[in-house]
Amino acid sequence: MRSDKTLRSPLPLKIAAGAGLLFMHVPILLIFIYAFTTEDKTYQWPPPGYTLKWLGVTWNRPDVWEALNLSVRVAAISTLVALVLGTLCAAAVSRTRFFGREAISLIVILPIALPGIITGIALRSAFNIAEIPFSFWTIVLGHATFCVVVVYNNALARFRRTSASLIEASMDLGANGFQTFRYVILPNIGTALLAGGMLAFALSFDEVIVTTFTAGQQATLPIWMLEELVRPRQRPVTNVVAMVVFIVTFLPILAAYYLTRGGDQVAGHGK
Amino acid sequence: MKTAVHFEKVSRHFGDVKAVDSVDLTIGEGEFFAMLGPSGSGKTTCLRLIAGFDQPTFGDVSIFGESTNGIPPYRRNVNTVFQDYALFPHLSVADNVAYGLMIRKVAKQERRRVADEALEQVQLAGYGARKPSQLSGGQRQRVALARALVNKPRVLLLDEPLGALDLKLREEMQEELKNLQRTLGITFVFVTHDQGEALSMADRVAVFNEGRIMQVGTPQDVYHRPNSEFVANFVGSSNVLPSELVNELTGKSVPASLRPEAVKIVDEGGFEAEIVDISFLGAATRLSLKIDGMRLHALVDGTKAALEFRQKVRVDWDAEDLHLMYDNNG
Incomplete structure (x- = not known):
């Protein structure tokens, strides 16, 4: 109801809400600040001075680049796998009725509810x-388990909103399966896939728990950071990397939010 | 007359349900053909079998003499106007109409020209740039019609296309569809549960019940000469007289239908009846009469002598209005 707007919330509630928000976000700010400190031994507060030198130092550290490279590749491939499998699964569940349909839907969603440590150990x-050696691909497989879920959920919601007769109409007007997918299905689910894919990418990019169990000697960026905290060399470098991870994961999530907010408008209009 | 669509002992079973049960049917070229029946009677399934969205379990559907067995919808020269219109929400009205041409790789300019022409034909000139969501129900319906017609189908299938429109718009569209069909000369196959719509528009009507065709004929045939109790009841709520009574009257032991408008109030002779319900319909007055415990509906001229509830009257009908239903199986 609109009239709720005039209802004033009591002051203590406002303070509590504000405190909660500060508690969540001030530490992130601290990480950013320490990325520019001139003093890297004890993390003195407030920082005695500010410098941009750690950006340069980070830039020249090959281990950072290696970890970043691995993380981006893992996230990209996991997202790709999730896009294909999640869309197909959503299409099957929303378009047809078959024995065990609800069960399959539940099983697909389960990995996101399951604690990462269980997925990892399993x-x-x-x-x-199976005597599969740990490699890039085992990390990808681990990440794909939860990446599929976000794509599946996004695609399923869109499929359910899309009338089934659209596909029949397209076929009726002479389009074969491929053309129907290209001209009708894809434009209608495009934004949902983009949003799902971005979320999947962000999830994969900062994943730690499943990765620790499925990676061999390789370190993704979050794993590298974890190791850095244990035995630091140039401490603010970790802060710089944290800032990068924050930006790389936050922007896609923000974009996904804006893309799916409208719901009605669909990207990919036209030829 | 050439045959446009032919059903040869066609059945479509969904598990134990016989949605279509051994249907034989021939639709001629250029005919305006209506499939009439209550929901679940198999009429829409029959339409989907012609379009190719569904395949018969047994039997064969042929279009212009060619079997459609295994032919996908996109290789059939028929087009459908869907009940929910199924307009592509991401395309403009003009792109919707031109979709079939785009798929057939017609040049862009030509596409635009044909789409504009088709929109003009359905009185929507100038609406091409809009999105379907910006149109009213009646306008969407016309777009769906234009989208199907630009492909120059040999058979146009219409699945309850007027169901979602209000009464006035529906009457307008009925007239327009009829005119369109006459000008284009295309075979129209029209599915509806509205008997008035079927009778007023179609050249011939097939009455469906429980997956079977009960009767095929001209609107006059199925209205005045129903072959079964089901058809008599479904098409214009006729009175059905039981075979015992018909035996007394005619000496033949079959049920008979009697149209409400054939029942007349007379001064003497006929049967004594009591008016147990009376409703004024404008041009006519609808009476519910009780004769010997039997109910009979009558439609009489509303301007004639005042009739009252519980009034005793005498009713009669001409012998020729009593239609004997020899092959009643409903």
Whole structure:
């Protein structure tokens, strides 16, 4: 109801809400500030001075680039796998009725509800039993389990809103399966896939738990940061990297939010 | 007359449900053909079998003499106007209309020209740039019609296309569809549950019930000469006299239908009846009469002598208005 707007919330509630928000976000700000400190031994507060030198130092550290490179590749491939599998699965569940449909829907969603540590341990034992050596691909598989879910959920919601007769109409007007996908299905689910894909990318990019169980000697960016905290060399470098991770994961999520907010407008209009 | 669509012992089963049960049907070229029946009677499934969205379990559907067995919808020269119109929400009205041409790789300029022409034909000139969501229900309907017609189908299938429109708009569209069909000369196959719509528009009507065709004929045939109790009831709520009574009157032991408008109030002779319900419909007055415990509906001239509830009257009808239903199986 509109009239709720005139209802004033009591002062203590406002203070509590404000405090909660500050509690969540001030630490992130601290990380940013320490990325520019001139003193890297004890993290003295307030920082005695500010410098941009750590940006340069980070830029010249090959281990950072290696970790970043691995993370981007893992996230990209996991997202791609998730896009294909999640869309197909959503299409099957929304378009047809078959035995065990609800069960499959639940099983697909389960990995996101399951604690990462369980997914991680389960995958690790499975890889061991199957004698699959840990590699880039085992990380991708681990990440794909939860990336599929976000794509699936986004695509399913859009499929359910899209009338089934659109596909029949397209076929009726002479379009074969491929043309129907290209000219009708894709434009209608495009934004949902983009949003799902971005969320999947962000999830994969900052994932730690499943990665620790499915990676061999390789370190993704979050894993590298974890190691850096244990035995730091140039401490503010970690802060600079944290800032990069924040930006790389935050922007896609923000974009996904704006893309799916409208719901009615669909990207990919025209030829 | 050439045959446009032919059903040869066609059945479509969904599990144990016989949605279409051994249907034989021939639709001629250029005909305005209506499939009439209550929901779940199999009429829409029959339409989908012609369009190719569904395949018969048994039997064969042929279009212009060619079997459609295994032919996908996109290779059939028929087009459909969907019940929910199924306009592509991401395309403009003009792009919707030109979709079939775009798929057939017609040049862009030509596409635009044909689409504009088609929109003009359905009185929507100038609406091409809009999105379907910006149109009213009646306008969407016309766009769906134009989108189907630009492909120059040999058969146009219409699935309850007027169902979502209000009464006035529906009457307008009925007239327009009829005119369009006459000008284009294309075979129209029209699915509806509205008997008035079927009777007023179609050249011939097939009455469906429980997956079977009960009767095929001209509107006059199915209205005046129903072959079964089901058709008599469904098409214009006729009175059905039980075979015992018909036996007394005519000496033949079959049920008979009697149109409400054939029942007349007379001064003497006929049967004594009591008016148990009376409703004024404008041009006519609808009476519910009780004769010997039997109910009979009558439609009489509203301007004639005042009739009252519980009044005793005498009613009669001409012998020729009593239509004997020899092959009643409903």
